[in-house]
Amino acid sequence: MLTAVITSPSATTWSEHKLAGLYLYTIMSDCLGDGIFAVDGAKWVHQRKVASNELLTKSVRDFSGAVFKTNGVKLARIISEAATSGQAIEIQDLFMKAALDSIVNVLLGIEVDTMYGTNKEAIRFSNAFDVANEMTLYRCVDFSWKIKKLLNIGSEAMLRKSIKVADEFVYNLIKSKTETVANSGDDVHLKRRDILSRLLESGQTDPKYLRDIIFSLFVAGKDTAASTLTWFIYMVCKHPDIQEKIAQEVREATNLKDNSSIDELADSLTEETLSKMQYLVAALTETSRLYPAVPLNAKVCSSDDTWPDGFSVKKGDIVGYHAYSMGRMKFIWGDDAEEFRPERWLDENGLVQQESSFKLIAFSAGPRICVGKEFAYRQMMIFSAVLLGSYILKLRDENKVANYRTKFTHHIDGGLYVQASPRFANASP
Numbered sequence: 001m002l003t004a005v006i007t008s009p010s011a012t013t014w015s016e017h018k019l020a021g022l023y024l025y026t027i028m029s030d031c032l033g034d035g036i037f038a039v040d041g042a043k044w045v046h047q048r049k050v051a052s053n054e055l056l057t058k059s060v061r062d063f064s065g066a067v068f069k070t071n072g073v074k075l076a077r078i079i080s081e082a083a084t085s086g087q088a089i090e091i092q093d094l095f096m097k098a099a100l101d102s103i104v105n106v107l108l109g110i111e112v113d114t115m116y117g118t119n120k121e122a123i124r125f126s127n128a129f130d131v132a133n134e135m136t137l138y139r140c141v142d143f144s145w146k147i148k149k150l151l152n153i154g155s156e157a158m159l160r161k162s163i164k165v166a167d168e169f170v171y172n173l174i175k176s177k178t179e180t181v182a183n184s185g186d187d188v189h190l191k192r193r194d195i196l197s198r199l200l201e202s203g204q205t206d207p208k209y210l211r212d213i214i215f216s217l218f219v220a221g222k223d224t225a226a227s228t229l230t231w232f233i234y235m236v237c238k239h240p241d242i243q244e245k246i247a248q249e250v251r252e253a254t255n256l257k258d259n260s261s262i263d264e265l266a267d268s269l270t271e272e273t274l275s276k277m278q279y280l281v282a283a284l285t286e287t288s289r290l291y292p293a294v295p296l297n298a299k300v301c302s303s304d305d306t307w308p309d310g311f312s313v314k315k316g317d318i319v320g321y322h323a324y325s326m327g328r329m330k331f332i333w334g335d336d337a338e339e340f341r342p343e344r345w346l347d348e349n350g351l352v353q354q355e356s357s358f359k360l361i362a363f364s365a366g367p368r369i370c371v372g373k374e375f376a377y378r379q380m381m382i383f384s385a386v387l388l389g390s391y392i393l394k395l396r397d398e399n400k401v402a403n404y405r406t407k408f409t410h411h412i413d414g415g416l417y418v419q420a421s422p423r424f425a426n427a428s429p
Contacts, residue, residue, distance in 0.1 A: 109194030
């Protein structure tokens, strides 16, 4: 899902804040360049506006929905192949590939198909990007990273190598797309469907600028959605009664017969049918509460302030908050705070009731609230509806207790192995 990882103050010039913003920029800029997660001021405002304008347009919404359906069907077919052979499948890795395939297509309009492994360069990019993500985070606790960078050793050597691989892949895609758009003539449909084409058409042609925007949107849209979906599957496997309620809701909302195919199920996932899946929204939201995609976040104060409890902060101070812990605090959520209970998000009519974004902080809040929240929910709902509407999922090891892996985003350490069986014996794949 698209959400801020670490942000700096929205001051108008570098001189208006202390060293904290520069400190974060120094850590992140090798990987993210002047992307939205690393910059301040006018650059931040501009990229925020670009992201908001592009993600909320009807053409991008329609195009992304079609992409999510296509990749949801691919996900289901891969799981079907594993189910037929009685094999467990590592679903976190599959979600990562599906999210990468989706975000590359929505951003660049290019099929990379990492799910089936037909594009070796894309797989190499994905692996390199994951390493770059992890090594960048490691800088926050490794005070010797600048020396390692100077000597090109250890984690910094890994980071440099990974960024080189990722850069090569993305710059090649930008070059290819630039040529495609230039040669498309008056084909407005071709130009306007993916985000890069729209940026190129608007006159944004600097490859470095486009690279930095793309990298930031990769961070925001790939790992976050995939990690949330993985924890969601983990929780519905631990709570099979909830899994059944979601599956029943999907079938009722789509009004499909038990022998309907996966393609028919995906095709039926219109805006209208998705709007009926209130319990699914509640379950995904409950997953975000307990397992936020970005478990630890930080902001830099743009001005002196005093909080309601009397605590004072100064301009330039870094303020960290732990969304994972906040989602489990009893004084915020009640005595059942650590229970997975989607019903807490539903009113007496079974409709989702919204909480303050400052309470459920998974998508950030205020002026920096996630601009792609709707985008993220659409992807997660389509993937979930296709999978749970078609298969019964169980953990390979039903006693497994998942632990997280330290990264910007909240991954399950060692992945998540699940086994699937068709929900309806006579359903066609």
